[in-house]
Amino acid sequence: MTVITNHKFQKHWAALEARAAPAPGVAAKSSHSLRPRLVCCTLTGIDAGVPFETLQEVSRRHSYVEFGVLYSTSKQGKGQYPSLSWISKLALQAQEQPGVRLALHVCGGAVEDLLTGQGHVTEVAAAFPCILIKRLESREGYTIEGAAAALKTTEQWVHERIQDGTIRVTRAKWDRRRLYITEPMIQRLKEALARPRREKPLSKDWLMLNGGAAEAGVCTTTLIRWAEAGDLPRRQSNLGWRYHREDHREAVRAQARVYWENVRFHRATPPEWLQAEIL
Incomplete structure (x- = not known):
């Protein structure tokens, strides 16, 4: 007895058998029938x-x-x-x-x-x-998860290469919802892995937590709260968080001005640069 483990094939075969067999109570048609021949x-x-x-x-x-x-x-x-x-x-x-x-x-x-x-x-x-x-035109591609697995890297790294323009994703013609990474783009990712991107060293205008807090005349907790609220941009470094961008001191001072105008503790002393501005 032959056992078929391919269920899809088994289904197609059953359809063929049903097509070949005459309907119940109907005699089989002769070879001279006008019915189209498969x-x-x-x-x-x-x-x-x-x-x-x-x-x-x-x-x-x-x-x-x-x-x-x-x-x-x-x-x-x-x-x-x-x-x-x-x-x-x-x-x-x-x-x-x-x-x-x-x-x-x-x-x-x-x-x-x-x-x-x-x-x-x-x-x-x-x-x-x-x-x-x-599907010659569409070719085969990789999903972001598949590309990360093939390159032995993280999905986040692949997303970053898409965002910085290293590669671009392709949308399948037969399904516009399907995005994939083509083989040429995989080659670009391989080249990017071979030559890791070097982050530019942060300038002295980028202050660490204690320096930023001292510049604003507040505690470190307040500075962190500003950053988490989105009022003070920050950047991750190998030594911890650095706060804001190139004109960092001015950005911290701008946030500090707003803070000291509405401070409830009148005995608190604002930083020297702010006192000089007030005078």
Whole structure:
């Protein structure tokens, strides 16, 4: 007894059987019927879960059936994308035991290998009487998660390279909701990893926490509260947080002026530079 583990194929086969069988109570039509004759029907997604004996049986009962084998460089061995070695074995069986019609469906990046005559897919394709190229224009790409995994880095690092313009993401033509990173962009990411971006050293105008608090005449807790509220931009460094940007002192002083105008503690002493401005 033949066991089919590819449930999608099993479903297609059942549909063929139903189409071939006459309806209950209706006599089978003669060969002279005007009903259109099915010339070819491709069942795509043949993998290791479908025994070769099953393909032979279907071919004997339905001579118009063709079996499509999907091949993808990045997906081979996963789902309905069998490995190249299994595809080679299948093609050899079909040559030794004629009667099974096969077609190789080349997907994604393997298309370029096939057209340029590179890679093992070219040798395997020579054994197939029919080759179908799928999605040549869209190619295959990586999701952000997939790119991070392939490059052994973090997703945050990939997002940063998108934001700083190192790479750009592509939107799939057949599904505008799908974003992916193409192979050329992956190469740019590899180059970026090989040459890490060097952060410019912070100038002396960037003050550390204690220096910023002293400049504003407040405690460090108040300075942190300003930064967390978004009133005082800050930047992370290897020595901790630095506050604001190039004219940092002026920014701190601007925030300090607002603070000291509304301070409730009249005995508190504002910084010397602010006292000089008041006088």
